[in-house]
Amino acid sequence: MDRLRGRSVGAGGRDGSAVADESTGPGRLVLAATPMGDIGDASQRLRDALASADVVAAEDTRRTRSLAKALGVEITGRVVSFYDHVETARIPALLGDIADGRTVLLVTDAGMPSVSDPGYRLVAACAERALPVTCLPGPSAxxxxxxxxxxxxxxxxxxxxxxxxxxxxxxxxxxxxxxxxxxxxxxxxxxxxxxxxxxxxxxxxxxxxxxxxxxxxxxxxxxxxxxxxxxxxxxxxxxxxxxxxxEGARPTAADPADLVEEVEALAADGLRLKDACARVATANGVSRNELYDAVLTARRDGAD
CATH class of the missing domain: 3.30.950.10 (Tetrapyrrole methylase, C-terminal domain)
Incomplete structure (x- = not known):
């Protein structure tokens, strides 16, 4: 079981209110959901994180800066790109930032990081090294x-x-x-x-x-x-x-012929044939009469 013990992993600011500094141990990775379209869906926690993170790892740095501007937020930390083709190469440096006590905020163009967007590998690397990871929930397609x-x-x-x-x-x-x-x-x-x-x-x-x-x-x-x-x-x-x-597949009724052996097993244990058919038919959502006929047909075929 992957379990991280220790202090709360809240997404606080660089003032030290909820973020470990270099003297107290590891920082943390913060995954933050961003609006899919309506800027009003941005949470206050996202605004605070953009303003306070030491490092902002962004799928598209220009879009993230535009988001921050639209939210009236000034990004004071270092901004680095973190998209599919550079994800693996960026991970060691980001892990080093977290280990040195910095807060790394990961955002994608829209929605939640790691869900068909970059982020999974960085989260896995943090988990492997027991570095704190938390999430700011929000919009999801x-x-x-x-x-x-x-x-x-x-x-x-x-x-x-x-x-x-x-x-x-x-x-x-x-x-x-x-x-x-x-x-x-x-x-x-x-x-x-x-x-x-x-x-x-x-x-x-x-x-x-x-x-x-x-x-x-x-x-x-x-x-x-x-x-x-x-x-x-x-x-x-x-x-x-x-x-x-x-839509999920709707349950389909079983073929009565496929249930003959189950009926015969109950009959062999002493249950009357009609009672055995009734029990199996009810359990499988098929007609009692059709199942009874299937059993009789199977018996006739076996006698020939």
Whole structure:
């Protein structure tokens, strides 16, 4: 079990109110969610962290500086880039900053770091070295889309971006054919129509879904319907950032023929055949009469 003991890992400022300085031990890594579009979604904790962090590691330094300016915040710490192609190279220096007692704030262009954005490797490296990590919660396209989908989402899985190539995408969709949980994933607007067409082919036209576009932004749009309806809608093209919520697979009744052995086992233990059929049928959501007929058919076939 990965467990970090010690002082609170709150995201305080450089005044030392909640941040360890070089004389008291390690600093900390702070993951902060940033607005997806509406600047009003920025938390006060994000504002305070941008103003007080010793180092701000940003997926796009220009966008982060623009965000800070829009929030009326002055970044006083060192700003370094932290995007996919430089992530691995930046980690040793950031770990050194944290070990020396500095607060490193990690932000991406929108939403939560590590969720289909840079951050996972840095968090893992901190955990391996027992360096404190905390998180400032906030906007997330995943949970926002789930809430807006109007689908049953008590249980869900997140699959990041759908595969780009058609063959790989259809193979991925096959893994969702019997997935009972709702699935949320990201898709590029220029691939959305092909993705939904593949989903119709693999999952059937009647599976329900929701396409959420430009969440929290001026032109936010949520389109709900069956996969067939959404595929037809997407043919004309869609713009912006896309999050798709796919309904979980609905339970299907078992084939009565597959339950014959279970009935025969109960009958062999002394249960009347009709009672055995009733018990197994109820447990598996099939017709008692159909199961009884399947047992009799199996017995006749076995006697021939």
């Amino acid at each position: 995943v949970t926002t889309a789930l809430a807006l989908s109007a689908l049953p989402v008590e249980r869900f899985c997140f699959d990041g971006f759908a595969p780009r190539k058609g063959g790989q995408r259809r193979e991925w969709l096959r893994t969702l054919a019997s997935e009972p949980r709702a699935c949320v994933f990201f898709e590029a607007p220029h691939r959305l129509a092909d993705c939904l067409a593949d989903a119709v082919e693999v999952l059937g036209p009647d599976r329900r879904a929701a396409v959420c576009r430009e969440l929290t932004k001026t032109y936010e749009e949520v389109v709900r319907g069956t996969l067939a309806e959404l595929a037809a809608w997407a043919v004309d093209g869609a713009r912006g950032e896309i999050t798709v919520v796919l």
